[in-house]
Amino acid sequence: xxxxxxxxxxxxxxxxxxxxxxxxxxxxxxxxxxxxxxxxxxxxxxxxxxxxxxxxxxxxxxxxxxxxxxxxxxxxxxxxxxxxxxxxxxxxxxxxxxxxxxxxxxxxxxxxxxxxxxxxxxxxxxxxxxxxxxxxxxxxxxxxxxxxxxxxxxxxxxxxxxxxxxxxxxxxxxxxxxxxxxxxxxxxxxxxxxxxxxxxxxxxxxxxxxxxxxxxxxxxxxxxxxxxxxxxxxxxxxxxxxxxxxxxxxxxxxxxxxxxxxxxxxxxxxxxxxxxxxxxxxxxxxxxxxxxx
Numbered sequence: 001x002x003x004x005x006x007x008x009x010x011x012x013x014x015x016x017x018x019x020x021x022x023x024x025x026x027x028x029x030x031x032x033x034x035x036x037x038x039x040x041x042x043x044x045x046x047x048x049x050x051x052x053x054x055x056x057x058x059x060x061x062x063x064x065x066x067x068x069x070x071x072x073x074x075x076x077x078x079x080x081x082x083x084x085x086x087x088x089x090x091x092x093x094x095x096x097x098x099x100x101x102x103x104x105x106x107x108x109x110x111x112x113x114x115x116x117x118x119x120x121x122x123x124x125x126x127x128x129x130x131x132x133x134x135x136x137x138x139x140x141x142x143x144x145x146x147x148x149x150x151x152x153x154x155x156x157x158x159x160x161x162x163x164x165x166x167x168x169x170x171x172x173x174x175x176x177x178x179x180x181x182x183x184x185x186x187x188x189x190x191x192x193x194x195x196x197x198x199x200x201x202x203x204x205x206x207x208x209x210x211x212x213x214x215x216x217x218x219x220x221x222x223x224x225x226x227x228x229x230x231x232x233x234x235x236x237x238x239x240x241x242x243x244x245x246x247x248x249x250x251x252x253x254x255x256x257x258x259x260x261x262x263x264x265x266x267x268x269x270x271x272x273x274x275x276x277x278x279x280x281x282x283x284x285x286x287x288x289x290x291x292x293x
Contacts, residue, residue: 083190
């Protein structure tokens with residue numbers, strides 16, 4: 001079984017539901033009868049990620065992620081980074097420092113290093129432009145991203161081999177998303193994810209942050225059994241996210257398999273009262289969604 005749980009489902013500046021980061025868990029047995037998954041993967045870990053994860057570990061079914069009430073970061077084995085905005089990477093410094101210094105190791109360099117995956121460009125920029133300032137200096141030398149993580153670049157596109165396979169069955173591939181255009185489409189690096197069950201051939205799409213892109217993403221949507229799609233509820237003249245009004249133009253059968261996330265704090269205003277019925281619903285933090293049985 002493969003499951004997905006949102007730590008948070010909010011937009012970048014949302015305060016009520018944390019930022020949109022997700023925990024993917026792979027199980028060889030029944031989650032209700034297991035002490036924890038056989039493998040797992042965090043999709044992003046933003047600035048509110050540590051607070052959201054600390055809240056999640058209070059639930060008995062996620063107790064494997066805690067020790068004495070604190071987050072057990074070494075229980076997180078893999079991370080995928082979709083892009084470099086703070087609501088998607090702002091918690092990585094805490095995760096790295098806790099693994100390096102708070103896991104009972106005697107010296108730096110013996111710490112647990114989770115695998116970190118994304119395109120080579122995103123991983124390079126993650127260190128050079130985001131993490132180096134806080135993590136680059138250690139006693140006696142300059143550190144590198146590889147001191148904290150097992151750095152694993154993955155090829156772009158969904159037509160080649162998977163970037164990662166969980167339990168020899170669940171395949172992860174990434175695709176470019178049209179989040180921000182500097183000069184042309186896809187020229188600023190951001191990624192979405194496709195999960196495929198190699199046994200059944202079924203697939204699930206997680207869009208990551210993206211503008212409305214029915215041409216670029218449509219072929220993934222048509223094949224998918226379930227779609228987690230980001231949304232901006234309010235209209236905007238020059239959006240960097242997908243507007244609700246744009247998603248409403250999609251066919252009914254496609255909308256019904258879409259669960260909306262990355263929404264603002266106003267999601268439960270009366271004007272949006274029927275949105276959940278138009279789609280597969282609003283994603284909720286802390287709820288385990290079954291991707292494949």
